[in-house]
Amino acid sequence: MSDTIFTIGRQYGSGGRIIGKKLAEDLGIPFYDKELLTIAARESGFCEEIFETHDEKPTSSFLYSLVMGGYGSDSMPLNHKLFLAQFETIKKIAKQGPCVIIGRCADYALEEMDNVVNVFVHADMEQRVKRVVEEYGEDPKKAEDIIAKTDKKRASYYNYYSDKKWGCADTYNLSIDSGKIGIDNAVELIKTFAVMAKK
């Protein structure tokens, strides 16, 4: 497991981010979430605010992209330039050693590498509502709607840029219902899986 790179996709409110953070802490390896945006911004010359505005948001439709033309470096829409900058940053980071990367099509960016374990974390709606209300401070009345919209955006972004489908079991090596076993057990299960994958 010592050189494993973990990518974690997650439903909003499933605890996927905190699972990734604990996993990185346990293993003493770097954790990348929003940090990726800062690095990508620094390296690409775009300002960080632009990345934040576009982070994991779906781009315009494919049709729009086609209309935009052949993607010379000048004609490529900003969304795509930002995606590519982040994509390159993810690949660069992964070459530096083991780490945990949350979201942002990291599994797709690293699909050529062998030492990657791709994880998806989900939970039932009731538990996700509880988490986003209690821990992220969302309005209880709007929680379910916010969850659905956030996941829809994540799925659109992922499905647009990758050749797999967000949330489908066979897009990942391991998918876990965090509501069934809890955050700490999910961390342990991912570690167990990574050891098994190295055998």
Next chain:
Amino acid sequence: MSDTIFTIGRQYGSGGRIIGKKLAEDLGIPFYDKELLTIAARESGFCEEIFETHDEKPTSSFLYSLVMGGYGSDSMPLNHKLFLAQFETIKKIAKQGPCVIIGRCADYALEEMDNVVNVFVHADMEQRVKRVVEEYGEDPKKAEDIIAKTDKKRASYYNYYSDKKWGCADTYNLSIDSGKIGIDNAVELIKTFAVMAKK
């Protein structure tokens, strides 16, 4: 874990069935696959051959079902009668104690029960082709096609009868890429998950 019921959905060629069989052997609990058909047939009064012909095959379209009318016991299409017989058998079996059930919407039949762990097993196409050729004796030239068609049938059957989606991570509690860790490790991982789910 001592009273856990395991349901296992699986991509064709992923080794999901053998994982379920080994899991049942390890835990000393009953294993149900085609056996379910025999029991359902015995209890329903239909002959076993009819169940085999319709096993995990998609039914006619929903439109057809509507056209068939209001489903009085006489007007219900045979497919649905067989499904319901199997559905009842699964619920009856689960009440008798811990077991492993392969496919057949068992997770949906048992969704009211707490002590159930729903697993999905998948693997990449290359490894599934290898398995169906080497172990099931399929024609190498046709293997990929057979796999795609079998999974399409399973998905249609599952999606028709349940309210969830076959192969989606959040339909199950745990989804495993058996190609990444192998059959025996997958069995161990499921056992580990079940212990965690009981804590």
